[in-house]
Amino acid sequence: MSLELNKIAGAVLMSGMVAMAAGFIARALVHPVPLAENVYKVAGVPAAGTKDTKGGPAAIEPIAPLLAAAKAEEGEKKVKACAACHTFDKGGANRVGPNLWNTIGEKKAGHSGFAYSKQMVEKGGEWTYEELNQFLANPKAFVPGTKMAFAGLSKPQDRADVIAYMRGRADSPKPLP
Numbered sequence: 001m002s003l004e005l006n007k008i009a010g011a012v013l014m015s016g017m018v019a020m021a022a023g024f025i026a027r028a029l030v031h032p033v034p035l036a037e038n039v040y041k042v043a044g045v046p047a048a049g050t051k052d053t054k055g056g057p058a059a060i061e062p063i064a065p066l067l068a069a070a071k072a073e074e075g076e077k078k079v080k081a082c083a084a085c086h087t088f089d090k091g092g093a094n095r096v097g098p099n100l101w102n103t104i105g106e107k108k109a110g111h112s113g114f115a116y117s118k119q120m121v122e123k124g125g126e127w128t129y130e131e132l133n134q135f136l137a138n139p140k141a142f143v144p145g146t147k148m149a150f151a152g153l154s155k156p157q158d159r160a161d162v163i164a165y166m167r168g169r170a171d172s173p174k175p176l177p
């Protein structure tokens with residue numbers, strides 16, 4: 001009786017070991033290479049391994065509905081991500097990026113004494129709430145070639161809070177959209 005059990009246990013053990021050994025050998029023979037890009041391309045999803053976001057997801061949530069409840073105090077904490085390059089106070093210095101007092105509703109590339117990229121100058125027009133939202137979500141997608149080396153704020157709530165804070169950093173805050 002116990003001899004039968006031993007045989008069964010032995011067989012189970014053995015088949016497990018064979019399966020393991022087969023796995024090791026298979027891996028030694030075949031070297032899996034990670035895909036350079038997705039084989040199945042899904043519209044709107046950037047291919048793996050590509051940094052270029054051109055033609056990538058363009059659907060950025062509109063900011064207006066979030067702005068009503070956005071908190072400037074929260075934004076003030078979140079602009080720590082910008083502080084290495086920007087000042088937000090009136091008359092503040094230009095750093096790696098321009099001072100950002102009076103930005104919303106004002107001309108793009110409009111802060112004096114800062115050497116903007118050609119691309120930012122050529123973008124033209126004023127910074128609307130919605131354009132600022134697009135720019136902060138993905139600076140390089142909104143202004144291809146911009147000098148702003150910042151990946152972007154992916155969370156709509158973060159952008160809304162930052163924009164609410166920036167709105168208050170002005171001589172006369174522009175009406176909410």
Ligand code: HEC
Nearest residue numbers: 081082085096097108109110116117120146147148149150
């Ligand atoms: C690594 C440095 C860096 C960081 C971090 C950074 N920026 Fe910038 N920013 C720049 C530079 C440089 C420019 C000028 C871009 C150009 O000329 O193409 C710029 C431009 C801008 C402009 C356009 C200003 C104008 O006068 O038209 C806005 C708005 C802006 N940044 C907001 C932000 C906010 C908000 C953050 C944080 C969430 C941020 N930036 C983070 C470097 C930075």
